[in-house]
Amino acid sequence: MKFDAKIPGGPLEQKWDSYKGHLKLVNPANKRKFNLLVVGTGLAGGSAAASLGELGYNVKVFCIQDSPRRAHSIAAQGGINAAKNYQNDGDNIWRLFYDTIKGGDFRGREANTYRLAELSLNIMDQCVAQGVPFARDYGGLLANRSFGGAQVSRTFYARGQTGQQLLLGAYGSLMRQVNAGTVEMFPRREMIDLAIIGGKARGIVCRNLITGEIESYAGDAVLLCTGGYSPVYYLSTNAVNSNATAAWRCYKKGALFSNPCYTQIHPTCIPQEGDHQSKLTLMSESLRNDGRVWVPKKEGDKRRANDIPENERDYFLERKYPSFGNLVPRDIASRNAKEVCDDGRGVNPTGRAVYLDFRDAIERLGKQVIADRYGNLFDMYLNLSGENPYETPMMIYPAPHYTMGGLWVDYNLMSTIPGLHVLGEANFSDHGANRLGASALMQGLADGYFVIPNAIGAYLAGTELPPVSTDDEAFKEAINYVNTKVERLLSIKGSKTVREIHIELGRIMMDKVGMSRDEAGLKETIEKIPKLREEFWQNVNVPGSGDDLNKNLEMAGRLSDFLELGELMARDALMREESCGGHFRDEYQTEEGEALRNDKKFTFVSAWEHKGDDKTPEMHKEELEFDRVTPSQRSYK
Amino acid sequence: MTEKNNITVHLNIWRQKYGEKKGRFVKYSVDGISPHSSFLEMLDLLNESLVKKGEEPVEFDSDCREGICGTCGLVINGIAHSPQQAIATCQLHMRKFKDGETITVEPFRAKPFMPIKDLVIDRGALDRIISKGGYISANAGSAQDANAIPIPKEKADLAMDAAACIGCGACVASCPNASASLFTGAKISQYALLPQGHPEAKRRALMMVEQMDKEGFGNCSNHGECEAVCPKNISIGNIARMRREFFKAVLRSR
């Protein structure tokens, strides 16, 4: 299969500008003649639908939740990056670009990442104009915090609710277009298949989650903004409805899937306790600015945290990384937490947790300062765990949080299926092998507010798009697929619940395709998952009917796709015989136990092609070329 | 953490079939509940046991399960969201209940919130209120530099207090008049407090209030129940600000 990233020529700094200057445009009077289908209303989908409506396109938007305002983006806490340099601390577009590409362990595309850094400026302007109530200093100007180990202070925030406020800004703009009649909103719909006509993405088939009806929508282009796939691990920081179904169906219809093994396991989450949990709440990364991470030096030390004397505590991040200490990037913090727990030094009755201790910060700064900085997070922790972090250290453990992998897209955000565009966390494009804190919100909004409004015009203006209707064979086929699947799921009536099988999948994934991976474990996974899949299709019990609201049925459908995606993740991880970013292979580490890349062999994006249900997928490569930066070994010592 | 601390509760839970006008309370007992689990995780456990028995699970909405998306919302022992203040249903933990306790669980009830199935309701009316002006009309690309307008910190903080609304509808469910004034007032306030919101202030207040009435939400008669159940502590002062904005707008449009 041939595919081309279509990166514009010219020097890195001028690519985006010259790209815009040379785009084909749609005549303003013709825009309303184009029907665009946007799936998802998170930061990516919400901002895209609103902006396309503003331009005059005819837009239909779909989401799973009862309101577009509830997309998973709402839960982002910490902040959004922008290279404004308002703090006069040496930031600029280049630095944000470089931090992002280095943070991604030199496995991202230079041109995309540079564009993202450039657009960060416009995003902030746009969001402030929309009335997003960002934090401000006493002089009335915007406040910043430093975040996720960055050496400059470039993160903008709205208390601990940045995602909520950004999303409500995009949602407001979206509802404004609904009112104006350019956008039509379809909540409680789940896209289950894609309709390809004449080789182009021309429609989607959804299940109406209230009535169970299977609905078809035709259009001139499809924009997939359906988020990430962390719940493949069952427990994650994601919302319970986050899923991979739409992206997975598109993969099976010919879109390439890139870097599925790059997952981010976030170091500061509520530890797993038992099977009662339905998610692992994220405790903001900002806590690492003042909290110190430690475990007892002695194996199996059962004393209470406060009874362990100073000289018997191992502040392992400070010890191993003296210059970054507790602020090392997420992948490094997570892996080290896992290691000390593997050594038997983990805390919590499960042995799978480390302390995050504020004792010294409270002594140094006073309780009030800590309360001002983290009060709401401390309250949240108290409410969740029943323990008071002002008095006893928090217990945290890494949890799956973000997926860098996703559908392959070119510079126009178009997948290998013409007309199918992919935005936000659902694509693979901007973060390489590891995403830096406060960069996902930036990417979602860059894609939606600025990239797609340009790129879509060029696609529509330059493509022959004969009229299509939902009577086309492609729709009938898709409807048939959905109906058959629903019937099949409902008729198995086995003895295991959807959740039980999901927990099993999660265990395999976390154990073998989690924070560290090795050849034997990955091979085992590639054998185990198909067996679990078989068990699912023979022994799952989905109650109720397909004719109305049935959340078990929804979950069963999503799990059936996770059961295939998990295997591809393992294949990708097995293929990548190096360690980079969120992908750590035990066999490939330096003498000090750090990730060891193999630039000679693996400076590429993997792009998997589906070959049929019983066939092994084929991997293609997009070689990465670094014209402006020189890949270096990340060092946070 | 140990299993010996696990508790049992008895539920008196609202069940209503899809498409039917009437529902009823059904009793279930759930045992083996970890006190560390959340209320919704307890309902998950109930549903697992129902599925195992071949019965239909109790449908309820939820998504983020950390109190920010506004998807969940149940009336628990007569109180919207939770007997514990300032949290959403998903943030309520089972350690707040006694072993053997009986708990009544109902959906948010209000005329504009149509029941769908069991505990799931339709809150589309809230989206329609927002569509009439819950935004600032700034097309993508048209903005000036983010720091061009300084905004006093106190104002920005107040705007943020109002903007924290998660749109769950608990204010409506708890109001004897089923008023959406706290919800609408919070949005109108956010933009009334910020200079960016001023050009459209009049239109916004008129249109959003009009839509609120059209949807069949009742009037506010200052009961204050809304503020008491709000998971985000949105102040009733926002309703007063909405009224001021509305009257200013009415006077000016004369």
Ligand SMILES: Cc1cc2nc3c(=O)[nH]c(=O)nc-3n(C[C@H](O)[C@H](O)[C@H](O)COP(=O)(O)OP(=O)(O)OC[C@H]3O[C@@H](n4cnc5c(N)ncnc54)[C@H](O)[C@@H]3O)c2cc1C
């Ligand atoms: C707890 C938490 C905190 C975070 N904090 C930060 C932070 O501080 N800074 C940062 O930069 N990033 C943060 N992130 C990451 C960031 O929030 C996400 O990566 C980002 O919001 C994803 O946006 P999105 O628009 O791509 O997808 P989402 O917001 O996940 O939206 C997906 C949309 O697609 C819809 N959808 C999905 N599948 C279908 C389907 N089949 N049919 C129809 N609709 C569908 C959903 O209904 C939803 O509307 C955080 C993530 C988490 C989990």
